[in-house]
Structure formats: C-alpha cells, structure tokens
Amino acid sequence: MKVTQISVFMENKNGRLAEITRLLASKNISLRAVTIADTADFGILRLLVKDPDYARDVLLEAGFTAKETEVLAVAMDDKPGALAEVMELFEKNKVNIEYLYSILAGKGDKADVVFKVEDLERGESLLKQNGYDKPLDL
C-alpha cells in the first residue's frame, strides 16, 4: 500500500550512482527497490528503503537533490497474469499510472510491484477493495 519513495536527481556523469550507493551503504541503509528513469541528459533514481526520512536527510546533507513521493506498493501473487489483473483493475477504473517498477526480492510467494498513479487515494482504496491489502514489509 502507500509507501514513501525517495527520488534523487542525477546528472548523467560518471560515478554519480556509485557515489550515492556508497553513501547509503556507509549509513547502513538497505535498498529494497532501485530504479532509474533516464533521459539523454539526466536521470532520476528512485529508491525504497525502510526509513525514508533518514535516507532523504542523508542524501540532502551530502548535497544531493532528493525528495519524497507517495507511491503504492502492491503485493501480488507470484504467478503469470498477476500484474495484468492489477493493470486491468486500474484501467477499468481510469486510474492513470505514471510509472511502475518491481521490488528487488519478493518474500515467499508474493511479488511486489510499485506504482506511481495520478490519483493516489483512489488507487489505494481501489486496491484495498479488491483484496490487495497486504502492507509491504520493507
């Protein structure tokens, strides 16, 4: 369900990502999801961690441009068609998805997928009504 994601602005230059991951490692911050959205000129690194406020502060203090965004983390059955089912639910109810990515390692028989939707509240209640109500264990 609703989780707080950290996004970090990254110029496309050598070593930037290594620098960020090194910094997080030094503060013992474990990454549960990592994804990069990139264009020719810049990238946006998106992260899920256990304590997002702490991770954001660490990044800001080190001079990075970072912010928090609410996204939806959905635990779904780890089987073919599970994602299609959720997508269909969103589509039917006209919840627009801005982007999505999956979480690094699923726990047990579930696969976790993160959605950034246009209307967060509506997206969340829709998922809950349809049985996707397992809170994400980061």
Next chain:
Amino acid sequence: MIWNAVRESEAPEKRRTRQLADLKDLVARLYNRVPFYRGRFDSQGVKPTDIRNLEDISRMPFTTKDDLRETYPYGLLAADEEDIVEVHTSSGTTGTPVVDAYTRNDMDVWAEVMARCLMMAGAEKGDVVQNGYGYGMFTGGLGVHYGAHAIGCNTIPVGGGNTERQLQLMRDFESTILTCTPSYSLYMAEVAKDMGLNMADLKLKSGIFGAEPWSENMRKEIEEKMCLKAYDIYGLTEIIGPGVSNECSEQNGLHINEDHFYPEIIDPETGEVLPDGEKGELVFTTLTKTGTPLLRYRTRDITWLERGECACGRNLVRMHRLLGRTDDMLIIRGVNVFPSQIENILMEIEETQPHYQIIIDRGQSHLDDVELRVEVEPKFFSDETRELERISRKITEAMKNKLGINLHIRLVEPKSIERSMGKAKRVIDKRTL
C-alpha cells in the same frame, strides 16, 4: 551625502574648463615623457597643441589593451620610476597582464574617487565596510580599502572567499556595507541559509557590486536575498581600478568621476565619437593621473551616456549599466548573444537558479553546438522525468523566443556549477576557429 560637492555638483561649464586644461596638460606630458605616445602622435600627424577645445580629443590616437600588453611592464610610464609608490596588474586571465603604476598623486586620486563611490552608495563615517574584494594585485580590494579609509569607515579587510567566516564577521562586527562581486553575494546568501543565518537580522544596508557584468533582475534577487540595496560599481585596472563610476541612490546609471576620467562613446567599428544617448564602446582618458596615464583607452565595454542633474544632487555624467562587451559578445550561428541576456531570461524562469554556464563547441557538422547548463531549483525537482523535461523545454523555448537560437539545455544539480569568488566563469568556448 556627497563626498566632494564642489566637484560632483559643479557647473558644467566650469567643469569643462578644468577638463580642457587637464587634457592639454596630459597630452603634453604624454608627448614629452612617453616615447610610445610620441610615436603615435607623430605617425598620425597630430601635436599636443592641436587640442584647443574638448572636442579636439577626437583627433587624438586611441590606446588599446594590446598597446598595454606590448609595453609591459613600464613602457607607458609617464613619471620617474622612483616616484611610483604602488603597482597593480590585471589578473591576466585573457593574456599578458596590464599594469597600473601609481604615484603619490594617483593614490590620492584613487582614494578620492573611491570615497565618492562609497558615498554614492550611502556610506558615511560610522559605517562598517566589509570588503569582500580580493586584496593583492587585483585593484578591487585595496581600492575600496583606500576609499573607505578616506571617509573614516571601519574597514574589514576580509577579501574574497571563506564564506562562513565572512558571514560571522558580518554578524559580529555589524557590517553595514558589503563590497564584492554580485555572483559572490548570491553565493553568500546560499551559505547563510545553510548556516541558518537570517540576512534580515544583520545590519547590511548597501552592497557595492562590480568586477563582472550583472543585470537588473539579478539586482532584484540580490536585494531580496541579502536584504540590502545593491549598487553597481565600475572600474578597471587600466584606468585606476574601482572608482571610475558608481550608482547613487537613484540606481539609474553610474556617475562617472569625469573630472578625473573623461568618457567618450565611440562606434567600435569606425572609431567615430557618438552623441550622448547612443550605444557604443566606452573610452576613457585619465585627465589627472601621473604614473601611467592613458589617452582614449578603449575599454571594450558597451554602454551609453546621459547628462543632466540627478535627484541625488550630483550632475556627473551617468553611464548606463554595462550592456556587454565588444569582446565577450558571443556569435552563435551568426546571432550576437551577450551572456547577460541569457542570465536575464533565466531569472524570469522560477524553476531554475540564476547560476549557469554556456559551453560552446563545434560538432562534426561544423555547426555551433551550444549547451546551456542550468541548475534546477530544488523545490521544483520532481520524481517524474516528464516534469523535468517540461522545465527543460520551457527554458529552450524562452531562449528561442528571445534570442532566436536553439540552445541545448542541460539541467544540472543545484550548487554543481562552480561558484567563483571573483569573476564567474560563465562561458566556456571550445571552438577552435
């Protein structure tokens, strides 16, 4: 207050009479004491006695920066070497440094004109002047220092850099006047914010900013962030250093200390003198200096002149803030672009910082490829690429509409563009032409 009301508010005819007398004296000194000038006069077929009125100056030869470089270090000395008491040189970032050698007389002139400039910006006895211009060979630091001492201001000679200490001194000694480059003042505001220091709690009332071109929009931003009134100062090593001209309380042009530095505006192509109000290259003749006086020195700065009484009580001729330079003008795909124009456009876009860098390269297609690096304002950073791309497009379109050229916009991280303590390096031209 006016430092020297007799001179700064003098009847124009009286002023012109003295300017003419000083000009005649100067031209005679140059002819008799400086072989370089004698050669110039002779080869152009003019004599010192050709000066009968002020307008006759237009018949005299110009002096250029190249002339100064070729005569380095002492080729333009008009005084005996033993009468020189101080020497300054330009930073030499654009070639061989140029020299200004000061006699005792020149030091007095310098302190006088700088005291006038400081007072134009509101300084008086009792003020604490925090001098953030570099001390040393650069004229900025010592020039301000001498002027502040002439008035009797407590002068804090902190120089450039060490920003946190600057801010601590400012707070602890209750500095009322700040002098530094305009870009450095914005950097100070950023550091103050990081330190949790509220500029409104400090005592600054005026800032005197110069040594690099800036814009009206930048003035607004500095005044808002630094909580002071920002004044433009103009000067150059060749002429005396800071002290050539300064804005008064009206902030409407810079009063030139024209009884010491006689200004002309010329057409940079033909050398023709242009009437007041017309834009062109600023040229100065140092009427009263004795160490290394210059005749019709071409500054390469573009501006225009305006005469008349000013509400501040002075009637010294005013020069408009610099519009650019004849030599830092960029020609990009045939279009003339001044970095100050780019800065003005960026100031109007809230999603970016006024910190930028222009990188010009000539790609394989042999077309000029211009990358404009701008910093994203942190509060507009988004987790979605399309939002950042929207900002980038907005800048591209603004540049295209106002400059008529396509620039490749590259968003960079806040505070990633180098903040210069002195002159900001805005343009990197990698073209080999």
